[in-house]
Amino acid sequence: MPEKIIIKRRSEEDINIRLKDKLDLNLIPIFSAVMQRRNITKAAQVLGMSQPAVSNAISKLKKTFGDPLFVRQGRGIEPTLRAFQLEAEFRQALFLIHNVFPPAHFEPFKSSRTFTLVLQSPLDTLFFTKIYQYICHHAPGIRLNVRSSESSYTQDGNHVDFTISYEPVTGENIFNQLLFEDEMVCVAKKTWGQNLSLMTESAFYRARHAVVSLKNSGSFSAIWYDTPLKRSAIVHQGQCLFSLLEVVSRTNLVAIMPTWITRRWHNGPEVIHLTLPLPVKKRACYLTGYTTNLDDPGFRWMLDTLTRICQKP
Known part of the structure; x- marks a missing residue:
């Protein structure tokens, strides 16, 4: 059973005195970045520092607190108990620092920062x-690391800065912002779908369905198939909505998907879309940010950029 970590919250005055006596305040953001990424190289990329500089900073902290702080595990590193205790104190200290000192100005065109984004399918295509293209033109030095799979921001030691998906994320240091609501339709082969134009919810689930695999993490289709009876309608489970369009255009299966997909990839005259006879006809799309500091100018710039670019299709 994991060792229980007990953290005693200190007063602001106590933290200020201890930090002033023992620590270079510039080391705190470096420590925080390493704690989040569980990787020296990735922390250095986010901070815009060299790997040796980050390693040197962590070495100073090790000497200051008389603890290794991080131990190697697999391809990354894992914090010690002392590191977790320090993280709680440093989080409060960072809050105090950010209230005293204004954040540095962020210049996107000169930045070499790395941002990791998770764009849930089919939103990655959109x-x-x-x-x-926007980053290449306005901030060519910024490196994007983009994935289409769902991922926790600490999963496998990989930090995620932003997620765009149909589900809000809850947890500590997580910021959710509603982008838009996506309208859903039922898609069917034209010659078959004409017989379904006035179908009820019960009739809909008596038809045969194609869905995005329910085994996928964050499956787009899962919310409409939340009971055994509804799941019994499933005949085909594909990996993405675009493959379902191809399947639907050649069979008597039906599928649920956003209206914008049917407008852009409608498979010619073979596929039609019908009003969805279900209570849930829309899916909210969220932009989620992961940060310990909402005042980080780089984070705010990317947040504003994504909000502006990712508008309702």
Whole structure:
């Protein structure tokens, strides 16, 4: 059983005195970045520092507190108990520092910072090109690391800065922002779908369905198939909505998908879309940010950029 970590919250005055006596305040953001990324190289990329400089900073902290702070595990590093205790104190200290000192000005055109984004399918197809082209033009030194799979911001030691998906994320140091609501339709082969134009909810689930695999993390289709009876309608489970369009255009299966997909990839005259006879006809799309400091100018710039680019299709 994991050792229980007990953290005693200190007063602001106590923290100020201890930090002033023992610590270079510039080391705190470095420590925080390493704690989040669980990787020296990735922390250095985010901080815009060299790897040796970050390693040197962590070495100073080790000497100051008489603890290794991080131990190697697999390809990354894991914090010690003392590191977790310090993180709680440093989080409060960072709050105090950010209230005393204004954040540095962020210049996107000169920045070499790395941002990791998770764009849930099918939103990756909709937004990746726009985001990539904007960054290339306005901030060519910034490196984008983009994935289309769902991922916790600490999973496998990999830090995620932003997620765009159909589900809000809850937890500490997480910021959610509603982008828009996506309208859903039922898609069917034209010759078959004409017989379904006035179907009820019960009739809908008596038809045969194609869905995005329910085994996928964050499956787009899962919310409409939350009971055994509804899941019994599933005949085909694909990996993405675009493959479902191809399947639907050649079979008597139906599928649920956003209206914008049917407008852009409608498979010619073979596919039609019908009003969805279900209570849930829309999916909210969220932009989620992961940060210990909402005043970080780089984070705010990327947040504003993504909000502006990722508008309702």
